[in-house]
Structures are given as C-alpha cells and as structure tokens.
Amino acid sequence: MDVCRLIVRRLNRAARRPVRISARHFVTLWRLLFLTSLGILTSSCRDPEPAGPLRLTWYVFDEPSGAFREAARRCTEAARERYRIDVVSLPADADQQREQLTRRLAAGDESIDIIGMDVIWTAEFAEAGWIREWPTRATRRASAGRFPIAVQTATYKNMLWATPFTTNVQLLWYRTDRIRKPPKTWDEMIELAEKLDRNNRIQAQGERYEGLTVLFVSLLASAGGKVLDADGSQVSLEPEPTRKALNVMKRLATSRAADPGLSTNREDQARLAFETGRSAFMLNYGFVWPSALQNAPEVAANMGWTRWPGVVPDRPSRVTVGGIDLAVSTYSRYPELAFDAAECLASKDNQRIAAERGGLPPTLYALYDHPAVRRRLPFADLLRATLKDAVERPRTPLYTDISLAISRTLHPMRDIKPARDAARLKKAVQRALRSEGLL
Secondary structure (H helix, E strand, O other), X not given: OHHXXXXXXXXXXXXXXXXXOOOHHHHHHHHHHHHHHHHHHHHOOOOOOOOOOEEEEEEEEOOOOOHHHHHHHHHHHHOOOOEEEEEEEEOOOHHHHHHHHHHHHHOOOOOOOEEEEXXXXXXXXXXXXXXXXXXXXXXXXXXXXXXXXXXXXXXXXXXXXOEEEXXXXXXXXXXXXXXXXXXXXXXXXXXXXXHOOOOOEEEOOOOOOHHHHHHHHHHHHHOOOOOEOOOOOOEOOOHHHHHHHHHHHHHHHHOOOEOOOHHHOOHHXXXXXXXXXXXXXXXXXXXXXXXXXXXXXXXXXXXXXXXXXXXXXXXXOOOEOEEEEEEEEOOOOOHHHHHHHHHHHOOHHHHHHHHHHHOOOEOEHHHHHOHHHHHHOXXXXXXXXXXXXXXXXXXXXXXXHHHHHHHHHOOOHHHOOHXXXXXXHHXXXXXXXXXXXXX
C-alpha cells in the first residue's frame, strides 16, 4: 500500500504541472489519456475486500423471542467461515413488510439474499421475477416431512420457490368455566354466547384488513366454496357457499354477543379483550396462550381450545393457513450460499427453536411429537389436525388486489346483505383479477 500511495502522490503532482501544447485538442486528448491511466492505477490501489466469511442478509419480520437470530447464529457457526447470516428486521405488520420488500426488489437491491416471505406472496414475487426457483437437486429436502399445505404455499406454476419454515392456523379459544361443551359450528357458538350475559362476548377480527379476508376465506372454504378456480385464473365464489359464509358474518356482527369494537378489531385487540375476562369465545392464533399465561393467569387457568367452528353441520371447518417461507432473492450476489443458508434456517432444529421460544408452529409434521414443542404448544395435536385440512388464500400474483376487494366489499360486517353482496363480491373480485378499479 505504501508503494501505491507514492505512485498516486507523484501522479497528482504531475497533473498540476502546466502542459505547453498549442493545439487545444491535443491537450484535451492528453488529459483524457492521463486521467484514464490515473484511474487504472488508483483503482488497483484500493483497499482489499475485508477478510472473513461472506455476509448474507436475511430480511424477515422482527420476531420478539430471538428465535430467528438464534437460527442465524447457529447456521453461521455451521457454515464454518463460508458465510455469515445477518438478520435485517422488518416491521411486525405484514402489509408494511411487503411494502418495504417490494420497493427494494423492484429496484434490484443486491443487499437482500434471503426473504422471510409471507405465504401469500409466493405467486406475486415469482411472477415479478424477484425470487429464484428452488434448485431441483434440493427440492426434495425443502419439502420432505412437511405438511402438504405448507409446501403448496411455496409452490407456483408447479415449481417450488421457497422452503416452508413456520406455519399457523386459528383455533377457537373458550372459557371452560362457562362453557361445558365447546360448539362445533358458528351457529352453536353464537347461540351459546347469546344465552350468557354481555360479559361473554365473541372476539374475532372485523377490521378492514387482511384478517377480515382470512375470516371470509375460512368461512367460505368451510362451506365448501373457494374464491378462485384451481388455476387461479377465474373467479369461483359459488352462490350457495358464498351466501352461507356471508350469513355467518352478518349474524356474528349483529349478535348481542359481538364485541362493540368488532369493526376495528385485529388479532391483538381480540387477545387483549379476551384477557380482560369479559369474553367467552375467541377466534385467534396460538400466540394468545403464552400471552394469557403471562398477562392474565386467572383467564389462562380456565382457557380451553378446540377446532375452529364449522359452517355446515357434520362438516369440519377448513381454516386459512399462514406462516413464513424462505426464498432467495433474484438479485443476491451469492445465490448458492443463500440457498444453503435458507435450507439451514428452515432445518428441524431451527423450527423446534422457533416453536419452543416463539410459539411459531413448525411445518415439519414430526416436530408436533417433540416434548419441547408440546410443552410450549399443548394444543399441538389440534394444530396438526387442523393443518391437515387447512386451505390457502387465492394463489395468484394479484392476491393483494383480491384481498382488498374482499375486505372493502364486506366491511363493516353488520351492513352485509348476503343475497346482494354475494353478487357484489364476485364482481369486485373479477375487477381485481383484471387489475381494475383498485383506487
């Protein structure tokens, strides 16, 4: 480096000396040649790349238990100096996560290597060319032993684009000291709650956001319907299942057992309301269990869980699946290492840690028998049974538009008129599928 600095200093001094050539164009040519040679010399004298393993960045939501950072640490250690995984935390809100990622990916940001991808983004990201198809040689490892529904969320156009990491489904939570036998259908649940006093409400998600779409899709699937056809190109929304789903939403919202804040409630508002002790039922994810243990032990002591209610008697419910898949960015400078790292992050041990520390259900079927997972998730058998029958939200690159069409059409739920809104909803989804009328 001392020799390089000496050369640069002498060239700089030479550049300041006057050039006595009368022809102006020769002066310009000489300076151009001189500056070119100077650039070549100085570029060769730049500081070398820092020593140590290559750095891979994992963009994923800010998981509060530290399970994701522990997974990154373990995989970095296992890589033996080949790479280091740095976690870049995204917001907790899924819409904000998507906004940040799509802006970066649309700009070709090379700083993103591994993406913690919400299960509803696969089609959109794959169609946009933002993620890489999973290597054929590693496809079997990426899907082996996982719930079929989890693998489906990572699949688009019969190709695998990610490895399933965590999953999730809602359950029905209820007060065992007030309800002798948990209901099997929505009608049974609403009737039971209405027989009790106003301190025994039903907590659900009714705000105009993704949670409302999740509620509708789960009700529709439980009634035997679906939003789009099998290949995602045409609207389905069969009249009878659609009306049944809308009837349930209307009945819930207008019941005296409904929470007064239903139209503005999300998952966390439902959790907090249930923890006050003034509710008999709650539709929500498993995170509510450790929260109740910590924040409302008197509620947790009388807290039971059962399968999400059905819509049609003698037909089990089919609930919308959630979770995180791990994909590799198209713009990663080190794709082979990124695939290796993503596979490590989604390994059995790291899924166990995510379940044990963060309460995030695994995608690997066998982990539901692991003692540590069962201690953290005492409802593991119910989760596993529910995941066997779970459904995806519409698998399409236009999913965000379709979700907006659903939530805007059906909010607030108390204003739903099933016969009218079944037709309105189908028209709104058709327009969204054509990217029309979104603003």
